[in-house]
Amino acid sequence: MSDPRYDRLAELVLDHSLRLRPGEVLRIDAAVVASPLVLPLHREAIKRGAHAYAALDLDGLKELLVEHGSDEQLEFVSPIELREMDAIDASITIWSEENTRSFSRVDTERRQRQLAAQRQVAIRRRDRIARGEHRWCGTLSPTEGHAQDADMSLREYEDFVFRACHVLDDDPVGHWRRVGEVLQARAEELGSVRELRILGEDTDLTVVVDGRTWRAAHGRQNVPDGEVYTSPVESGVNGTIRFGLPAVFNGGEIDDPRLRFEDGRVVAAEAAGGEAYLQSLLRLDEGASGVGEIAFGLNYEIDRFTRNILFDEKLGGTLHLALGMGFQDLGGLNRSALHLDLICDLRREGEVYADGELVWRNGSFLQDPQPARPVERVR
């Protein structure tokens, strides 16, 4: 009856991402449509001696709230949920939706207000994560809605997701440990780079990363994972970039965006589709036209665009840039309510120079990173 791949994904998240221990309190956040993953996560967490429970949402309720709620209802933050955050040792967010476009036709301003209220709970959790009091991982349980966005059948999409998560490997935890070693070595190497130059179709961009810390993402906070990222120097982005792949944000889509930067700020923005939406996002606040992230996607099991940022930003052979919020702990100073990931496909023609030296061509680094340090040191 149950697909063993869901069980294996659950085990990977509990044992590698969260390293769940007996007696810990685990909350699983998901919509009901993610039940095929919620149930094995809960069962395996119980087997590991944890106090596990699920906070389940029903697709369609938030939509009702945004459409029919009063201002007060829209902005309501449950005091119970805020207090709850303090009692949880670990949590899992399953981002699965039944319908990924259900907010397309609601009032964006009302939706933003409802999201802002929700963010208060997320901020409470983020602060606990930063203090080392909470461990968190985000993942996905395949649904028809996500398969539809990826132009696949559900069965094909399941294959895609589980391949990307490497749960079919003999030893998924071992796989992600090794990925961690390689990516950590890569991150350390990039840590000594002062400036990157990216060349591609309609793209010639320099990005100063001097003094910034690169982080390896290897299945702790996202499953699947596979990227190295940092926040570039805020004034150090210059030139033009064409992203090629659509950007999907809060249910809206921007097709083939092109940006021109001067001293770290977007000075020109156009898109083949959704240009007005792009412009409105850039105007969201002061930091929205600055850069918060630059990253290399290095999960080569993810070989196609699927309109889901959890996968798309890890697409092997791509680079992404995020407008908006930067990573404070990596040295990033840009602040914004926005974090819009834009993906630049470097697989066909693309070169990256690090301080003048060619390090990447056509979708991969030219050399393996220096021998890795033990994975235990990776955080």
Add this chain to the structure above:
Amino acid sequence: MADVVVGFCADVREGDLVTLESTALAAPMLKALYRRVLEAGAQPLVRISLEGMTESLLEYGNDEQLGWVNPAREDDIETVDVRIALLAPGNTRRLSNVDPARQARADRSNERLRNRYLERAAAGELRWVLTAYPTEASAQDASMSLAQYEDFVYGSAFLDDPDPVARWHEFGERLDRVAAFLATKRELRVVAEGTDLRVVTEDRTWIPSKGRENFPDGEVFTGPVETGVEGEIRFTYPGVFNAREVDDVRLRFEAGEVVEATAARGQEFLREMIAMDEGAKRVGEFAFGLNDGVQMFTRNTLFDEKIGGTIHLALGTAYPETGGLNRSALHWDLICDLRSGGEVFADGELVYRDGKFLNGVG
């Protein structure tokens, strides 16, 4: 149904914090309730459960895990103004093969939660409604098709009436009369086949249940004097608890305590439940079922205990508002059909026969 539940039963008001609790199977009704609660100016919070999670806990959990109470759910009970819970099972027998001792341990861990919520309800700080959303599993238990079962559920709640709320008010007046009548009595004696039971109810409060806390509704109940139950009773319908069924239950009471418990089937489970804790062998509730829209036994206590012409008693915890003092992790309703030949005497006088109160009481 959502209109009546939110507007009439729960009487949701502006600013209320309202939990909506059910399984994912009740999604259509949960959405309807969610919207009504928003329209009432209140704040809905959903608490959705998935069948399968309890099974995992009972199968794999250690004692510590079985005894764990989620502080967030405790917080719910301390904080919210209204709880609306919908029964919507996917499989009513899914816990059939669970070790009853482990089940009892898990039940005990929830006892404090339950008692606290009954306490807040009795103090008027929390309003609650238990209702049902028709599912295939409940239809199967009732030996009906889903369509027939839907008719049964909505019919028993008068939702086929043009003005259900008016019907509930009218029915409520009848229940008030029964409660007022019983309040004047000190002791009841129930006589039926295999049954001769005396129940002391003096100084206890009889509560007419008129569609507020249960929906559908239609009973008048009290918490009898803890030491005042004597004699024997044979229950007509199987006792259903935690998805287990016990057939032909017979109990003998002395000074309020069960001293003998037998069953044609499931006797061991019956005895395990009675041994769960000190309060499980005493009676927490005694009640008359008075809803004539419920005629059939459907293996769901919410409906069965309301069958017009029955009485039920519950082993275990009492409702504090009745004055009942018994406390337990158990609250198991057992039903005795009095429609053919049953009699009830109040302080020695025959007041009820063949499922009806005499002399126009109710």
